[in-house]
Amino acid sequence: MYKKEISQYIDSHKEEMIRDICRLCRINSEKMSYKEGMPYGPGAFRALEEALEMADSYGFTINNYDNYVGTADLNDKEHQLDILAHLDVVPAGEGWKETEPFEPVVKGDKLFGRGTSDDKGPAVAALYAMRAVKELNIPLKKNVRLILGTDEECGSSDIAHYYSIEKEAPMTFSPDGAFPVVNTEKGGLNGHFTADWEPSDALPKLVSIKAGLKVNVVPGKANATVAGFDKEVLSRTASECEKETGVRYELTFEGDTTCITAVGEGAHASTPKEGNNALTGLLFYLTRLPFAKCPQITMIGRLLELIPHGDTEGKALGIAMSDELSGELTLAFSLLEVTESGLDGTFDSRCPVCATSENVLEVVRKNIEEKGFTLHNDSMRPPHHVDGDSVFVKTLLNAYESYTGLKGECVSMGGGTYVHELENGVAFGASLPGTDNRMHGADEFAVIDELLVSAKIFAQVITDLCS
Template sequence: MDIQERIDSYFNDSAVRGELISAISRLVAVKSVKGEPTAEAPFGPGPRAALDEAVKLCAELGFSVRDYDHYVGLADMNDKDTQLHILAHLDVVGEGSGWSTDPYTCVEKDGVLYGRGVSDDKGPLCAALFAMKAVRDLGLPVTKNARLIMGTDEESGSGDIKYYYAREPYAPQSFSPDADFPLINVEKGQFRPVFGASWPAVMVEPRVSVLSGGFRFNVVPPEASAEVLGLRAADITPLCPTVERMSGAMFTVTDMVGGARIHCTGKNAHAASPDDGVNAIQAMLELLSALPLAQCQSTRAIRALKERFPLGDTRGKALGIAQKDDSGELTVNLALMTLSETGFSAQFDARVPVCATVENCVQVCEKALGEAGFTLTGGAQMVPAHVVAADTPLVKTLLECYSAYTGVRDPKPMAIGGGTYVHDIPGGVAFGCDFPGFDPKMHSANEQASVDNLIKSAKIFALAIARLCR
């Protein structure tokens, strides 16, 4: 048999399939959401616990391992010079609401795994790990090493990878199994400003005294809540159906002492695909703007926010920053907001195309927010797009391996709005594990991964490792 056939036979073994699922289940069982940092856990106890479990798993599989200052874990395929870095992550976003199963128990049903991290990114990490194991177990002829770098902070800024590469060299070639097949060679830039305003407390009514929504900058906010003093539920409820029809969100309004409490339920989604979600903050701003509120600073701020982040505008049109090129359209997700009696703070997440610049994006945004009386307080720097030429040996080899196991002729690389681990790595690309036509429900409830797709991914990765490291 040739190398491809040997890899195929290896992963068609039911025992290997079971081992892969077992490994994924071990990692999913660790709630690795970012927490308070300590000297021994730079991104909190959850990511540290997942790192410990992953390093233990790799050691059990016979790999040379290292915990790199509790930032990343390393697993080396052999002791030769390193040719390839494979970057995957162990941290996950919060579970949110709406799950049909326990998010931290990996459940298999009809060939599909459910659990937080099965697709982002614990399942793909294990697929890459077992690909390295296959190359080793099969004795495929390699003269170079592949290193799996298991990170703990991809979801919150990739401080883990920055730490590692500030001390260690880049590999000649790198890919991350944290996106889509066939391959991503262009990632949009990122612009995530924090902005707000402050004002003296006032006692006029009706007024919004509290507003909060969102839980992560890179997730469409699924929930928002507000308290309105001087109005009753009966004053607010009749306005809800119109906004519900416009937005797809749902409202619950209840009376409280001195006013009413409003809860909005939307739908979370990845910030790079805001059209897939229902933004609860935007829906809440729409409803609050329609109320007969007193003229005060909080009312003016809410209505100005509604004007600059109106329902349905996920392209930054109202901010004046809408633009597009071959890498796609600029997208905007109003992700976080907290308002009190004395001011507010908010953050949006924009994924910007290659053509975006400081002049046509950052400065225009600053002007639009400034005219509303808002001030940028952080994150005003734009991260440029990441572009790798389609004719590089790495891109061509990886696409050939994808084609070998899928039968897709002449697959083309893609551009995406999401930023992956390789965004700041020279020459790095994103490669798998999501196949066209399968919805992993990433960052949403009931996150899922096809076992067959993970097995196919492992085959593709094994062939790629064998070719890149020989």
């Protein structure tokens, strides 16, 4: 019911919806330092203010939960459905070509800009779905609430704050994954490890390494400083390693020191194969250089043995595994800082349903401690699964099939979403199968028609579940 009316409404509001997405995407809402009344800094605060003002202007009842989370309610009836989206973004990163990260622009059938697909575009699509239901006067017996968070990318403390005040709805979906329905999310281990050693002044030497933006981002760039090397050795080795890794090595010579920038391709840590890790590429390069022998260089070599360049499945760490329900384990080495006397690193591993503390965490601990590193993790995040035969999930799949003509089915993903801790929560949209929207990478984009069809599907779901 109401399919024709919903489709006409969303299509007629296309330009307005794009303008509202751009309005939010112009705000750099990555997590910043705390300020009074702004738990995640001024950017996230501004994005939440703007979004709530937008929802208020469309006639929804809004609430602000201490600037952690904002909500918009369609009516005051019994709580039935939550749509859980987020307004924070990962850092802009390097390598943008289509536009500046926070200057959203339409090119052809795509909208480019940080947040267009993750997750401001889908959040606005959900808001317009609610507008469609409201302005078409579709009768509802129950309420739908749009929940807008501001810390999804850095731990979801915002949503923990919200659910310390409010109860879960009987059904929740988050437009922060992909269609059809993601009812299984892998568990995870953000492996944090350190090592210390006695510094050495012997030349040639490694002065430092600094790589990574966030634990859930495959580094597109990584930097190191070395001293005491002949320029020809550095340049020749760079050329050789580029052929083997596909990573580019940029050298800046400053007297006796050289700054090395490894340039790969960033990606979401849940899909590390889609990138080319600049950090492991940098380690590959450094281990080919004739450093003076010292504990630091020994440990760098051992580190690359544990996480070799191109190993995105944890084979060298001894944790490669897969299952039919959730697929294979993935691994992304995402953060590393090395000084003359120690290192601090973190890898992001997305673990299938068959993963346990015994076959992942303890295996990692054993293998890295044998190499002289210390693992600081005592636990790992469990996987999440919702019954694919439930009325809730079947309703989502039916709406998806109706508006796309594509087969609806349940899938699993490596990326943990807002619903990971919710008993009856799934990820639903907002990109269609096969679309690589460069989430967390340079030139992130959303396909405009996919945002429109998402809004239509969401409106139909609201209608079917709440009327």
